[in-house]
Amino acid sequence: MPEIIINDIPVAFDPKGSPKPNIMELARSVGVEIPGFCYHPGLSISGNCRMCMVEVGMPTREKDGSFIKDESGKVKISFMPKLQPACYQEPSDGMVIRTETEKVVTNRKYIMEFLLANHPLDCPECDQAGECALQDYSFQYGFSQSKFFEEKRTYESTNFSDVITPELNRCIHCDRCSRFSKEIAKEYTFTRTWRGNSTELATLPGDKITHNYQGNMVDICPVGALTLTDFRFKSRTWFLKQKEGLCTSCGKGCNTVYAVNKENKVLRIKPRYNKDVNSYWMCDFGRLRYAFFNENRRRNSLVAGNVATPAAATEKAASILRQAKNVGVIASAGETSESLQALSIFVKDVLKTPHVDYRVHTAQVENNTSIKSGEVLLVNDPYPNSQGARQLNLLPGPNGMSVAEMLKNPEKLDALLVVCDDKMIETPDFIEALLKAAAKIKDVILFSPYVTSLDDKTSVVFPLPSALEQSGTFVNVDGISQSFAAVIEPSPDVISVPKVITKPMPKTLAQTVEALKRQMAGQDNVKPTGAIT
Amino acid sequence: MAEKKVILDHIDDVGEQALAAYQAHGGYKALEKAMKQMTPAQILEEIKVSNLRGRGGAGFPAGIKWGFINREAPGPKYLICNADEGEPGTFKDRKIMTSKPHIIIEGMVIAAYCMGLDAGYIYIRGEFYEPYLAMDKAIEEAYAKGYLGKNILGTGFNFDLYTYLGAGAYICGDETALMNSLEGKRGYPRLKPPFPAQFGLYGRPTTVHNVETFSAVAPIIENGGKWYAELGTPKSGGTKLFGISGHVEKPGVYELNLGTPWKEFFEDIAGGVKGGKKLKAIIPGGSSTPVLLAEELDGMLLDYESIQAKGSMLGTGAVIVFDETTDMVKVAYRAMKFYAHESCGQCTPCREGCDWYYDIISRIYHGEGRVEDLDRLEDLGKYIGPNTICAFGDAFVTPTLAFIRKFRGEFLEYIRKGKYGQETTGALPGSQTKSEVSHA
Numbered sequence: 027m028p029e030i031i032i033n034d035i036p037v038a039f040d041p042k043g044s045p046k047p048n049i050m051e052l053a054r055s056v057g058v059e060i061p062g063f064c065y066h067p068g069l070s071i072s073g074n075c076r077m078c079m080v081e082v083g084m085p086t087r088e089k090d091g092s093f094i095k096d097e098s099g100k101v102k103i104s105f106m107p108k109l110q111p112a113c114y115q116e117p118s119d120g121m122v123i124r125t126e127t128e129k130v131v132t133n134r135k136y137i138m139e140f141l142l143a144n145h146p147l148d149c150p151e152c153d154q155a156g157e158c159a160l161q162d163y164s165f166q167y168g169f170s171q172s173k174f175f176e177e178k179r180t181y182e183s184t185n186f187s188d189v190i191t192p193e194l195n196r197c198i199h200c201d202r203c204s205r206f207s208k209e210i211a212k213e214y215t216f217t218r219t220w221r222g223n224s225t226e227l228a229t230l231p232g233d234k235i236t237h238n239y240q241g242n243m244v245d246i247c248p249v250g251a252l253t254l255t256d257f258r259f260k261s262r263t264w265f266l267k268q269k270e271g272l273c274t275s276c277g278k279g280c281n282t283v284y285a286v287n288k289e290n291k292v293l294r295i296k297p298r299y300n301k302d303v304n305s306y307w308m309c310d311f312g313r314l315r316y317a318f319f320n321e322n323r324r325r326n327s328l329v330a331g332n333v334a335t336p337a338a339a340t341e342k343a344a345s346i347l348r349q350a351k352n353v354g355v356i357a358s359a360g361e362t363s364e365s366l367q368a369l370s371i372f373v374k375d376v377l378k379t380p381h382v383d384y385r386v387h388t389a390q391v392e393n394n395t396s397i398k399s400g401e402v403l404l405v406n407d408p409y410p411n412s413q414g415a416r417q418l419n420l421l422p423g424p425n426g427m428s429v430a431e432m433l434k435n436p437e438k439l440d441a442l443l444v445v446c447d448d449k450m451i452e453t454p455d456f457i458e459a460l461l462k463a464a465a466k467i468k469d470v471i472l473f474s475p476y477v478t479s480l481d482d483k484t485s486v487v488f489p490l491p492s493a494l495e496q497s498g499t500f501v502n503v504d505g506i507s508q509s510f511a512a513v514i515e516p517s518p519d520v521i522s523v524p525k526v527i528t529k530p531m532p533k534t535l536a537q538t539v540e541a542l543k544r545q546m547a548g549q550d551n552v553k554p555t556g557a558i559t
Numbered sequence: 560m561a562e563k564k565v566i567l568d569h570i571d572d573v574g575e576q577a578l579a580a581y582q583a584h585g586g587y588k589a590l591e592k593a594m595k596q597m598t599p600a601q602i603l604e605e606i607k608v609s610n611l612r613g614r615g616g617a618g619f620p621a622g623i624k625w626g627f628i629n630r631e632a633p634g635p636k637y638l639i640c641n642a643d644e645g646e647p648g649t650f651k652d653r654k655i656m657t658s659k660p661h662i663i664i665e666g667m668v669i670a671a672y673c674m675g676l677d678a679g680y681i682y683i684r685g686e687f688y689e690p691y692l693a694m695d696k697a698i699e700e701a702y703a704k705g706y707l708g709k710n711i712l713g714t715g716f717n718f719d720l721y722t723y724l725g726a727g728a729y730i731c732g733d734e735t736a737l738m739n740s741l742e743g744k745r746g747y748p749r750l751k752p753p754f755p756a757q758f759g760l761y762g763r764p765t766t767v768h769n770v771e772t773f774s775a776v777a778p779i780i781e782n783g784g785k786w787y788a789e790l791g792t793p794k795s796g797g798t799k800l801f802g803i804s805g806h807v808e809k810p811g812v813y814e815l816n817l818g819t820p821w822k823e824f825f826e827d828i829a830g831g832v833k834g835g836k837k838l839k840a841i842i843p844g845g846s847s848t849p850v851l852l853a854e855e856l857d858g859m860l861l862d863y864e865s866i867q868a869k870g871s872m873l874g875t876g877a878v879i880v881f882d883e884t885t886d887m888v889k890v891a892y893r894a895m896k897f898y899a900h901e902s903c904g905q906c907t908p909c910r911e912g913c914d915w916y917y918d919i920i921s922r923i924y925h926g927e928g929r930v931e932d933l934d935r936l937e938d939l940g941k942y943i944g945p946n947t948i949c950a951f952g953d954a955f956v957t958p959t960l961a962f963i964r965k966f967r968g969e970f971l972e973y974i975r976k977g978k979y980g981q982e983t984t985g986a987l988p989g990s991q992t993k994s995e996v997s998h999a
Contacts, residue, residue: 136942223914225904
């Protein structure tokens with residue numbers, strides 16, 4: 027394989043590789059960080075910030091093709107008189123790159139000076155502070171005093187989005203955001219307008235950005251020019267714990283990072299790179315749908331609408347299930363495969379009922395795994411683990427009823443066990459149908475992470491951990507299994523489905539469940555790969 | 560007399576822009592000759608022999624450029640005529656377009672035939688409305704006569720030609736920005752490589768030439784490359800249009816043999832400084848070329864090499880004359896105002912540097928300058944030109960610094976008379992680096 031040398035480190039590369047190899051990535055692969063603002067591995071190369079300029083040299087050759095060597099026998103390298111952008115420079119065999127010479131570092135200092143000339147330096151009140159490339163590189167390369175004594179450029183305040191709050195005075199014109207809009211979200215209304223030093227990001231007059239991926243533009247903005255309206259002034263970023271997890275808002279299973287504050291509340295969700303699932307991106311729907319993890323949580327068990335101890339609730343549930351002849355089970359594809367496996371065993375070996383189903387949404391009924399029309403990532407199936415439930419065969423047995431049939435014919439059941447989730451609560455029609463059915467069923471046992479309008483219509487309610495308090499595995503619409511750890515430590519009050527249902531089982535069965543859990547954890551999980559901000 | 564009319568021949572004849580008048584003086588004979596008597600290889604050879612260099616400013620040899628195109632490569636290939644004549648001081652292409660448009664068309668068809676190109680575009684600057692109408696009319700005439708379109712002169716060669724009116728951006732004179740603009744995108748210069756011969760308009764092989772370069776093609780084919788080369792110097796063949804303006808007795812467009820002595824052109828042909836005043840300085844090739852002092856012009860010849868030896872460039876051949884009364888600070892200020900307005904804003908050093916330069920020079924001009932401002936411009940300049948995507952960075956830094964270096968006294972005078980004249984220390988604030996700051 028051909029090779030280049032970066033700061034004396036040899037790096038092999040595949041000239042036909044995809045994406046096309048560039049010096050920036052090759053350097054990164056051997057731990058050499060070249061600073062840059064406009065370069066983003068998920069976007070086309072623009073080469074406009076000029077921060078990543080490095081020295082590029084090639085071995086010198088005689089006319090016959092042999093290398094010219096100096097006295098010590100080393101091949102003489104001829105460096106280009108001008109520095110070259112590492113993001114755009116393609117490697118070629120024998121190329122020599124220098125990224126830390128005085129020439130390169132001084133150049134960076136001056137590029138920083140140009141970028142900072144018109145930047146307001148309002149870090150104390152900027153949301154980006156703490157995770158700002160301009161701040162970091164300024165610390166590393168900036169002069170301690172500005173050379174700029176002129177009036178700074180300012181823009182009139184503008185608004186081109188309901189998701190983003192722009193602060194364009196901070197903009198360094200790297201063009202990541204408008205490239206994202208065009209290349210990934212395929213929306214062309216947002217672009218650079220005017221020219222020269224008056225260049226300004228804007229939409230066409232009277233237009234707004236409407237796509238469902240605007241949060242990514244905030245993420246990739248290397249400065250605080252685009253801020254997330256939702257997160258604005260909520261917290262200094264350095265007070266937040268960054269926890270890796272999965273987005274649970276649809277069947278895609280985008281890899282994410284949850285920013286959690288000291289009160290264990292989620293304040294922000296950002297995507298995390300996974301080349302097989304979501305690349306660098308996530309949708310705004312998933313990003314902004316985190317209130318469920320923070321609010322309206324159920325913290326205690328109920329028996330007949332009254333607060334009860336978990337033990338009392340479990341005892342009551344067990345007695346209902348022992349007496350009931352026809353039990354229906356509505357499972358939730360928002361649960362992990364581990365939890366669903368336990369439920370599956372419980373349903374088939376303990377309850378021995380054919381009336382079990384997870385298909386609450388039409389997309390689940392149709393097993394629709396496709397992306398929603400006009401979307402990049404968001405899929406039709408709103409559940410994170412429908413494929414897991416399907417693999418575990420949580421479907422009606424012989425003569426069993428589906429979810430729709432159970433709700434239509436409640437009189438055929440004496441007890442209904444419902445695992446409720448955020449998606450069901452978001453679907454008022456379903457809740458209404460469930461309420462109607464519950465009125466006709468003797469006992470309803472509800473598992474729910476949230477307070478619901480069903481609570482006092484049921485015999486027993488168990489407080490479940492939220493999607494972020496679970497750890498386990500989701501299988502996404504493309505059949506990719508992804509394991510994850512709990513983002514938030516489960517509150518001691520909550521009690522998981524397997525914990526409840528192992529209680530009325532014979533001991534051996536409970537042990538089987540435990541063994542299965544361990545076995546599943548070792549399955550072919552796609553390990554989340556490192557994140558790039 | 561070294562004035563030689565090749566392109567400008569009969570240019571002021573009444574009705575010359577009409578096809579009939581062009582043909583009355585032998586127009587389109589070269590096209591017939593090229594297509595009926597010569598092979599593409601022979602045409603290319605004549606262009607190489609002619610020593611024709613690009614007339615848009617950079618002076619790249621045309622024969623070599625034509626040789627970059629692989630005429631056998633499958634798929635469409637394009638020809639572009641750069642008529643975005645935006646360089647301040649330049650007005651030669653406008654003259655050709657309005658008065659002799661057919662010479663451009665004839666040159667383009669020959670070039671397209673030689674390189675096997677399918678379609679051509681004439682990218683005309685937004686402000687050139689009359690030249691645009693003249694070109695459109697000429698193209699219509701050429702189509703009617705079968706010099707454009709399908710099966711040109713019965714040879715089976717097809718070539719379509721279109722005009723495109725730009726939106727008035729100087730940067731679109733850069734060939735890659737021009738192509739982006741032509742494609743309907745923002746007029747931003749592209750990163751290079753790849754160069755247009757491999758990846759040009761719509762990603763296809765493309766040759767771009769200035770109006771004047773195409774205008775020389777037909778005469779070269781008609782009279783031979785050797786004839787053309789011998790009009791100029793051994794390294795720069797042929798004639799060149801010079802547009803002289805400013806404090807000169809007879810401003811206008813002149814066609815001269817390359818290598819004509821400056822003195823002969825200025826004194827004998829253009830009539831010297833207006834009103835008999837003393838010459839102070841000239842800009843030799845458009846506002847992006849560094850200014851030359853009157854005393855530097857002794858013995859200078861008007862060709863690429865000789866002007867380069869004096870530290871400037873032939874550029875577009877747009878000579879701007881300054882007499883002894885000229886305020887050079889105001890010249891620098893006005894030129895910088897133009898560049899600050901025209902920077903495209905794509906890359907950092909130019910977008911930020913251009914306005915920064917303008918702000919400083921504007922302050923000096925308006926009496927708020929400090930001595931250290933001049934050092935600041937020198938200091939920043941080192942990191943603008945080499946870092947920009949296109950040549951624009953150099954195009955404003957080099958001439959501005961030339962003004963400051965050659966007329967430092969005038970700048971200092973402005974500063975002394977200004978607001979901070981008495982308190983200027985000469986120390987450069989903001990030059991400390993972190994390593995210089997002691998926290999001990």
